[in-house]
Amino acid sequence: MMRICFDRVYQTLAGILVQEGFETGRAEACARLFAETTRDGVYTHGINRFPRFVATLRNGSVDAAAEPRRVAGMGGLERWDGCKGPGNLNAQACMARAMHLARTHGVGCVALGNTNHWMRGGTYGWQAAEAGFLGICWTNTMPNLPAWGGVEPVIGNNPLVMAVPRAAGPVVLDMAMSQFSYGALESYRKRGEMLPVDGGFDAAGRLTRDPGAIEESWRPLPVGYWKGSGLSVVLDMMATMLALGRATHQISGDPVFESGLSQVFMALHREGLGPEEEGERIADGIVEWLHRAKPAEPGSRVRYPGERTLVIRAENEKLGLPVEEAVWETILGLRTA
Amino acid sequence: MMRICFDRVYQTLAGILVQEGFETGRAEACARLFAETTRDGVYTHGINRFPRFVATLRNGSVDAAAEPRRVAGMGGLERWDGCKGPGNLNAQACMARAMHLARTHGVGCVALGNTNHWMRGGTYGWQAAEAGFLGICWTNTMPNLPAWGGVEPVIGNNPLVMAVPRAAGPVVLDMAMSQFSYGALESYRKRGEMLPVDGGFDAAGRLTRDPGAIEESWRPLPVGYWKGSGLSVVLDMMATMLALGRATHQISGDPVFESGLSQVFMALHREGLGPEEEGERIADGIVEWLHRAKPAEPGSRVRYPGERTLVIRAENEKLGLPVEEAVWETILGLRTA
Numbered sequence: 001m002m003r004i005c006f007d008r009v010y011q012t013l014a015g016i017l018v019q020e021g022f023e024t025g026r027a028e029a030c031a032r033l034f035a036e037t038t039r040d041g042v043y044t045h046g047i048n049r050f051p052r053f054v055a056t057l058r059n060g061s062v063d064a065a066a067e068p069r070r071v072a073g074m075g076g077l078e079r080w081d082g083c084k085g086p087g088n089l090n091a092q093a094c095m096a097r098a099m100h101l102a103r104t105h106g107v108g109c110v111a112l113g114n115t116n117h118w119m120r121g122g123t124y125g126w127q128a129a130e131a132g133f134l135g136i137c138w139t140n141t142m143p144n145l146p147a148w149g150g151v152e153p154v155i156g157n158n159p160l161v162m163a164v165p166r167a168a169g170p171v172v173l174d175m176a177m178s179q180f181s182y183g184a185l186e187s188y189r190k191r192g193e194m195l196p197v198d199g200g201f202d203a204a205g206r207l208t209r210d211p212g213a214i215e216e217s218w219r220p221l222p223v224g225y226w227k228g229s230g231l232s233v234v235l236d237m238m239a240t241m242l243a244l245g246r247a248t249h250q251i252s253g254d255p256v257f258e259s260g261l262s263q264v265f266m267a268l269h270r271e272g273l274g275p276e277e278e279g280e281r282i283a284d285g286i287v288e289w290l291h292r293a294k295p296a297e298p299g300s301r302v303r304y305p306g307e308r309t310l311v312i313r314a315e316n317e318k319l320g321l322p323v324e325e326a327v328w329e330t331i332l333g334l335r336t337a
Numbered sequence: 338m339m340r341i342c343f344d345r346v347y348q349t350l351a352g353i354l355v356q357e358g359f360e361t362g363r364a365e366a367c368a369r370l371f372a373e374t375t376r377d378g379v380y381t382h383g384i385n386r387f388p389r390f391v392a393t394l395r396n397g398s399v400d401a402a403a404e405p406r407r408v409a410g411m412g413g414l415e416r417w418d419g420c421k422g423p424g425n426l427n428a429q430a431c432m433a434r435a436m437h438l439a440r441t442h443g444v445g446c447v448a449l450g451n452t453n454h455w456m457r458g459g460t461y462g463w464q465a466a467e468a469g470f471l472g473i474c475w476t477n478t479m480p481n482l483p484a485w486g487g488v489e490p491v492i493g494n495n496p497l498v499m500a501v502p503r504a505a506g507p508v509v510l511d512m513a514m515s516q517f518s519y520g521a522l523e524s525y526r527k528r529g530e531m532l533p534v535d536g537g538f539d540a541a542g543r544l545t546r547d548p549g550a551i552e553e554s555w556r557p558l559p560v561g562y563w564k565g566s567g568l569s570v571v572l573d574m575m576a577t578m579l580a581l582g583r584a585t586h587q588i589s590g591d592p593v594f595e596s597g598l599s600q601v602f603m604a605l606h607r608e609g610l611g612p613e614e615e616g617e618r619i620a621d622g623i624v625e626w627l628h629r630a631k632p633a634e635p636g637s638r639v640r641y642p643g644e645r646t647l648v649i650r651a652e653n654e655k656l657g658l659p660v661e662e663a664v665w666e667t668i669l670g671l672r673t674a
Contacts, residue, residue: 072609072611073609073610074443074609074610075413075442075609076443076444077605077606077609077610102414104412105412105444106410106414106415106442106446107413107444108444109443109605149637149638150627150632150639152630154627155627162571162575163571164575171570173571175561175564197535207534223564224516224561224564225534230512231510231512237501238471240619240623241471241616241619241620242605242607244610247622247623247626248623249623268414269411271411272414273409273415274408274416279578279579279581282574283574285584285586286570286574289491290484290487290570293487294488295486296483296486297486302491304570305567
């Protein structure tokens, strides 16, 4: 593991994106989102995901030059076409649009079809919360999770993001509908560890904590068994019906061809509801209550969603972004000039 | 178990509500919601819950005559005060208001504070979907679930409802954030059965399928462990900040004094987005895909959320509502005249 300063990572990635057809300003914006994701500790969806993102540019799944466009709408609800553009830039534009709509209508909602993987979903929750909005967004994905009662991956892990603004640090939930991602299963297996709780079924259909057995069966568990399975179905259905886009079952199951996703971005503007300070006090009161709760492990404490982000961010800004040497070499190898 | 026809149940409950101070039309509307909940197979929150509801009327937690009123708002986003009125009538009124706002603004959102237990959350999802809207709503509750990393009940099970209209039958998810309710644990224990999956911790802090051990430890599991715990926190925070109402930690932990809840009701109106038939085809396509999935148990099939409701409803309409004799006697005993 090496540490590289934020600016060097960001400029290296931006340079590669320009080479791959991005206009300079968009290359910088896109590269910044990748670097910020690693900076915030979501290592699976930052720098580590960049080589796969370049592969999707090269195979035509993602159109570097495409920008989202408004197709239809009424009041605070709009439908946009992502035109197969870069998923993170499309998502950022649509959350910005939802906030714009919320300034006029109190609540804004943008349904985005024909887009691509948004990388770290929490990015758009932070975006809303840092601008003072409550944000809710979700995406569908390729089929990567068996539905409850089934054995093959027919539903998506469809991450759901909910974000609350707060002066002392936003509260941001970023939650996929699988209990463990394939990336997490791989990490546990490589460390020779069992999962802390059941994570899926083995080949014989028994619940197991063995990460390797789940990688072999392709049967990870939905969050809460039947409950997360149902939530995944409804999130897919809502996003697809509003965007008039593709459902999970219509999306390629090959990660480098996972394209044409459907997403929803909502922003709520508190201004018309009452004094914002009162909302702040409410959020702080909930956080204090959680911190006072009796912990299961002495010396630990209950945390709110996203609590560790600002700590990790500060550390990575000070020390540089942690990058595996092999990943960094792969990225440098993407440069053609 | 006896069967009583819908109208007799409904009229009996309505009569008791008039006796408890409801105006006749509101007594009928409230009684109808209880009877419909049992009719749709959600037995925990229908007739079985009625005696506790009457207790909350008698102890002053619920004000029979109170109606919700609009406090503030901008565009499609409004804040209402439930004035401690009956939770199911308040919730029905606020989902109706969210739909009204959505007709003008595309999306409508009503935050409701100072209300009471809404009984079956799915009711308001069905309400939205049957009127052609996509509906999302949630409520906070009293502290009844330990947060992940803690041992005492400090968060609510905060049910989340998401509903999609569909000609062949709406898709309605109604999901509390606990893996098993205390009612479900009691049912398993009385039948002498173990839970199908881990449902909580025993007194020694070990995960267990033994329902009695979880009832004793008061440590049921959140859905998806840390994930459902985080979702519960964010749902509470959003509802409370929008409603400027009470958070879970400010609500009495005694079920008959659980009052002053905060809720959110959202409706999305598809009319401005494109042809509704296309949305129908999308929903039907997802349902067909799930039904074609290879089942874990031969002869079974993967179901969508709410799939069994219309079947159960038809059966209970034909045969009468199933009611335990002891519960019915308790209800008849509530009549004072």
